[in-house]
Amino acid sequence: MAIHRKRFRVEEAIVGEMPSPEMIEEAAPMHSEIMAELRAIRAQMAKGTPPAPLSGSAAMAAIDASTAHELSEARTMLETYRAQIEQCEKLKVELDLIHDAIDRTKREIATLHGKSFDGGEMAKVNGELGAVVGGTEQATQQILEAAESIDQAASAMSKVQSADQQKRLADDIQERVISIFEACNFQDLTGQRISKVMGTMKFIEQHINAMMEIWGGVDAIKAHVPAHVDTRSEDDKLLNGPKLAGDVGHASQDDIDALFD
Known part of the structure; x- marks a missing residue:
C-alpha cells in the first residue's frame, strides 16, 4: 500500500502541479497498452498501407453494394x-x-420365344413344310404315272379290234383317271398345312411389327438398316424362283417367247 507523503509548500512552488508517484504508478498499465497498440499499428503499416476508413454513409453504401x-x-x-x-x-x-420400350420389347420377345421359336413349334413348322413338299412330290408322281398309262392305253385302243380288249383298256383308262382325281386331293391337305405355317408366320410378323412400333415404326427402323450387298454370282442372280404378282426382276413368259422369235 502506497504511503501518501505530505508535500511542503516549497516543493509545490518549485515543482508545481507534478503528478504524484501514485498517479504515475496507476498510469503505467495504460502506457503499456498504448505502446502495444502503436507497435501493432507499425507492424500493419510495414505489411501494407490499410485502406482509409470510410465515413458512415460510405460504409453503408459499400455494405449495400456487397x-x-x-x-x-x-x-x-x-x-x-x-x-x-x-x-x-x-x-x-x-x-x-x-x-x-425395353420392357415391352422383352415381353414381345418372350411371347415369340414361348410360342414360336421354341423347339417344338419350329419343328412343327418344319414338319408341315416337309409334308407339303413330300405330298406335292408324291401327287405329282402319281399324276404323271396315271397320265402315261392313259396315253399308252389310248394308243393301244386304236390298234385292237376286240371289244373285250377295248373294254379292258377303257376300264384301265377310267381307273387311271380316278387315280389322278385322288392325287389332286393333295391340294386340300397342302392348303391346310400351309395355313398352319402361315398362321405361325403371321403371329411372328405381328409381334415383330409391334416391336418395330415400340422403337418408332418402320421408317425409324429403316434408317438403321445396313446397305445390302448381293454377293451371289451372276448365274445365281438369275435364279429368282417363281414370280409373284407385282414382283420385279423376273423374266415373264413373253420375255422367254421373245428369245425364240
Whole structure:
C-alpha cells in the first residue's frame, strides 16, 4: 500500500502541479497498452498501407453494394440449379420411356420365344413344310404315272379290234383317271398345312411389327438398316424362283417367247 507523503509548500512552488508517484504508478498499465497498440499499428503499416476508413454513409453504401452483389450471385446460382433440375427431369422422362420400350420389347420377345421359336413349334413348322413338299412330290408322281398309262392305253385302243380288249383298256383308262382325281386331293391337305405355317408366320410378323412400333415404326427402323450387298454370282442372280404378282426382276413368259422369235 502506497504511503501518501505530505508535500511542503516549497516543493509545490518549485515543482508545481507534478503528478504524484501514485498517479504515475496507476498510469503505467495504460502506457503499456498504448505502446502495444502503436507497435501493432507499425507492424500493419510495414505489411501494407490499410485502406482509409470510410465515413458512415460510405460504409453503408459499400455494405449495400456487397450485399447486392452476393444476392445477384445467389440468384444466378439458383437459376443455374433450376435449369439443371429441369434437364434432369427431362432426362428421367426419356429414361422412363426407354425403360418402358425395353420392357415391352422383352415381353414381345418372350411371347415369340414361348410360342414360336421354341423347339417344338419350329419343328412343327418344319414338319408341315416337309409334308407339303413330300405330298406335292408324291401327287405329282402319281399324276404323271396315271397320265402315261392313259396315253399308252389310248394308243393301244386304236390298234385292237376286240371289244373285250377295248373294254379292258377303257376300264384301265377310267381307273387311271380316278387315280389322278385322288392325287389332286393333295391340294386340300397342302392348303391346310400351309395355313398352319402361315398362321405361325403371321403371329411372328405381328409381334415383330409391334416391336418395330415400340422403337418408332418402320421408317425409324429403316434408317438403321445396313446397305445390302448381293454377293451371289451372276448365274445365281438369275435364279429368282417363281414370280409373284407385282414382283420385279423376273423374266415373264413373253420375255422367254421373245428369245425364240
